[in-house]
Amino acid sequence: MSVWLPTAPCTPADCATGRWPTVRRTTAVLRLAAGMVVVLAGVVLAPVAIPLGPAGRARLVGPWCRAVMRAFGVRIRVTGTVPGRREPGRPGPGTLVVPNHISWLDVPLVASVLPGRMLAKREVRLWPVLGPLVRLGGTLFVDRDRLRELPAVVGAMAGALLRGSRVIVFPEGSTWCGREWGRFRHAAFQAALDAGADVQPVRIAYGPLGAAAFVGDDALGASLWRVATTAGLTAEITVLPPIPAGAHPDRRTLALAARRALGGTAAPDGTAAPHPVLPRPRAVPAQTAVDRDRANLPSASVHHSVSFIPAAASSERTPS
DSSP states (O other), X not given: OOTTSOOOSOOHHHHSOOOOOBOOHHHHHHHHHHHHHHHHHHHHHHHHHGGGHHHHHHHXXXXXXXXXXXXXXXXXXXXXXXXXXXXXXXXXXXXXXXEOOOOTTHHHHHHHHSOOEEEEEGGXXXXXXXXXXXXXXXXXXXXXXXXXXXXXXXXXXXXHHHTTOOEEOOTTSXXXXXXXXXXXXXXXXXXXHHHTOEEEEEEEEEESHHHHOOOTTOOHHHHHHHHHHBTTOEEEXXXXXXXXTTSSSSHHHHHHHHHHHTTOOOOTTSSOXXXXXXXXXXXXXXXXXXXXXXOOOSTTOTTOOGGGSOHHHHOSXXXX
């Protein structure tokens, strides 16, 4: 494992435990089955969406991701101002979306509100079922073990932003439990600087918190069962005001500004700093509608991004 890969101290024993209301076993099994059916439906129908082009496919991603969340019994609460849809290819740069990272649920959650091109590790494209799906969705890939290729990844992100695409990166590089966060790695922000793109901070929180956390050596099967058995699991996504292009002179200060916008701070030396407990979403009974229904891994997270690039490896244009 590369020494540059970020890790979190969160573990399933410490973070993915607690007492919260649960549903009957039969209901949980039905949720799992429904979730798998919706995911497979997306895989089967994905080739049909190819002729629609990037804009047409982007319009389908949001509803499909909301259906995935609903199938697993997760309700979505959206706060903040969601920017209007911007057709890819229109003049002007897109937006770099930077959420905190708690769970595998973060991916469909963010895509249900702000669909865009995700950044994922190279191995994901080889996964059965999901691999072809993420490729069709325009996912950008990074080889975490080949640092010399990372500047090219930053360049690809900048190119996508320049073409008007929305690019989604989890700059912590690994999942944290939500009670504490990791620092935002800097390299992804170089792409925003190079493209002259705004940065869109997005805060993610879950209630009950431990039910959604997918951290450390947690098994995906265990996490899926925990999510499916939890009653009233709510995902809250807060879209914060964007940081305008040019508001910060380099990627370090831009990354720090984005992290602070989400409610946290980083130590002056850039290392992870203790973070206050995130506000939990307001309790929502399972049968009650919310404002707007839209329904880890450690260092091996599927969303490992160029955020683990050492400062000197990303670009020579911005001081590290």
